[in-house]
Amino acid sequence: xxxxxxxxxxxxxxxxxxxxxxxxxGYAHKVMVFAYLEGERVHVExxxxxxxxxxxSRVEVFGPSGEKLLETRTDARGLTxxxxxxxxxxxxxxxxxxxxKAEYTLTRESxxxxxxxxxxxxxxxxxxxxxxxxxxxxEELIREIMSEELEKALVPIVRELRLNxxxxxxxxxxxxxxxxIAGIFGLIMYFxxxxxxxxxxS
Amino acid sequence: MKSNLLFSLLLFFLLVPLGVSAHFGMIIPSQDxxxxxxxxxxxxxxxxxxxxxxxxxxxxxxxRFGVVEGDxxxxxxxxxxxxxxxxxxxxxxxxxxxxxxxxxFYLEPQPYWESAEDCYIIHYTKxxxxxxxxxxxxxxxxxxxxxxxxxxxxxxxxxxxxxQGIVKLDGNPVPFCEVEVEHxxxxxxxxxxxESFITQVIKTDGQGIFTYAAPKPGxxxxxxxxxxxxxxxxxxxELGAVLWxxxxxxx
Numbered sequence: 001x002x003x004x005x006x007x008x009x010x011x012x013x014x015x016x017x018x019x020x021x022x023x024x025x026g027y028a029h030k031v032m033v034f035a036y037l038e039g040e041r042v043h044v045e046x047x048x049x050x051x052x053x054x055x056x057s058r059v060e061v062f063g064p065s066g067e068k069l070l071e072t073r074t075d076a077r078g079l080t081x082x083x084x085x086x087x088x089x090x091x092x093x094x095x096x097x098x099x100x101k102a103e104y105t106l107t108r109e110s111x112x113x114x115x116x117x118x119x120x121x122x123x124x125x126x127x128x129x130x131x132x133x134x135x136x137x138x139e140e141l142i143r144e145i146m147s148e149e150l151e152k153a154l155v156p157i158v159r160e161l162r163l164n165x166x167x168x169x170x171x172x173x174x175x176x177x178x179x180x181i182a183g184i185f186g187l188i189m190y191f192x193x194x195x196x197x198x199x200x201x202s
Numbered sequence: 203m204k205s206n207l208l209f210s211l212l213l214f215f216l217l218v219p220l221g222v223s224a225h226f227g228m229i230i231p232s233q234d235x236x237x238x239x240x241x242x243x244x245x246x247x248x249x250x251x252x253x254x255x256x257x258x259x260x261x262x263x264x265x266r267f268g269v270v271e272g273d274x275x276x277x278x279x280x281x282x283x284x285x286x287x288x289x290x291x292x293x294x295x296x297x298x299x300x301x302x303x304x305x306x307f308y309l310e311p312q313p314y315w316e317s318a319e320d321c322y323i324i325h326y327t328k329x330x331x332x333x334x335x336x337x338x339x340x341x342x343x344x345x346x347x348x349x350x351x352x353x354x355x356x357x358x359x360x361x362x363x364x365x366q367g368i369v370k371l372d373g374n375p376v377p378f379c380e381v382e383v384e385h386x387x388x389x390x391x392x393x394x395x396x397e398s399f400i401t402q403v404i405k406t407d408g409q410g411i412f413t414y415a416a417p418k419p420g421x422x423x424x425x426x427x428x429x430x431x432x433x434x435x436x437x438x439x440e441l442g443a444v445l446w447x448x449x450x451x452x453x
Contacts, residue, residue, distance in 0.1 A: 032335040034238070034302045047302060051338025104238065 033094040053078030227325030249292035258290040266310035302334035325442035361419040369426040375410025386421040
């Protein structure tokens with residue numbers, strides 16, 4: 001009878017320990033996965049914001065129609081790699097245990113990303129922004145410079161890689177869509193009423 | 203004789219107020235955080251200016267310009283493209299992020315002769331960018347002659363947040379040194395009700411630590427000033443450790 005309160009305290013304490021300790025890395029920092037193509041291999045990195053690596057985590061690779069292509073694990077540095085697939089797009093899912101998953105979509109041919117705005121002067125206007133597009137020619141140049149910059153031992157980067165900007169429907173698009181529908185409906189009503197009026201007139 | 207006097211007076215008034223405004227070495231990137239969904243390429247604008255008054259001085263080709271990413275230091279000086287900012291010579295760089303990590307871009311300019319202050323100015327300037335969610339390394343000291351080492355993570359900050367940094371000169375903290383703070387008042391959005399508002403002035407404490415809360419979103423520059431022991435052509439040299447930090451409106 002005397003043991004009971006002590007036991008209860010003990011149990012509470014254990015509960016607290018479990019609650020405090022287990023999700024720490026997950027809550028404070030979300031696990032992330034990044035992938036890039038180098039030579040003919042896809043390199044995958046699993047990591048947390050604070051620099052911890054997603055060690056020995058399961059990595060699954062899916063094709064465009066959701067078919068599983070590969071399953072592997074990261075090493076102690078959170079890294080893994082596999083030969084490139086002849087597919088336009090692959091989805092890489094990293095599972096860092098405790099249900100913490102991250103994914104990354106790697107596209108082979110994605111449109112060249114727009115270079116962001118510069119605050120510097122463009123040649124003709126005194127105080128404005130220049131918008132620069134990275135065209136195929138410039139891409140070549142960047143690639144050249146990059147391979148020079150990277151250590152000679154590194155395989156030159158073959159292709160531009162970036163995350164496929166997911167298609168999202170924005171509010172503006174929805175409002176625009178509704179507007180179109182209303183407009184078309186209005187036109188139909190207009191012609192209908194005109195038709196009716198001309199019928200009435202005859 | 204009289205016209206000569208008038209002319210000198212005019213010249214005096216024209217020149218003197220220039221000394222009031224603070225100079226800042228500047229590296230302003232198009233974004234402070236690079237995400238997987240957004241553009242992986244940024245543009246860095248490199249200039250020398252009075253940020254609040256939105257007025258520039260020419261910046262000659264920097265002595266050093268590069269990026270530190272972990273243990274890797276990359277010289278980017280020869281990739282700087284010459285351009286102009288507010289009609290003055292300045293520089294621009296396109297940079298593509300290949301891997302997750304924290305990148306600290308740095309600038310060591312050539313000494314700038316400021317006749318109004320009768321001294322040379324060298325502003326060692328930095329900006330810190332996080333790519334793809336990896337934040338480790340934002341507090342790194344990269345080993346400039348004088349440098350602000352952030353004590354607050356220098357990206358992903360809200361307007362109104364407090365920012366703290368430690369000022370170092372030759373690797374040692376600088377107690378009670380003056381830190382000038384200015385908002386990069388792009389396109390002169392804000393106007394100062396009096397001269398004193400242009401440059402906010404704070405000092406480091408006994409440990410070389412300063413604290414500032416940014417009242418508005420945008421890029422804010424911190425310039426910790428000290429005097430160099432060495433002289434250039436017998437003139438004093440002002441050393442600045444400059445750090446640019448972006449504060450974002452909370453929505």
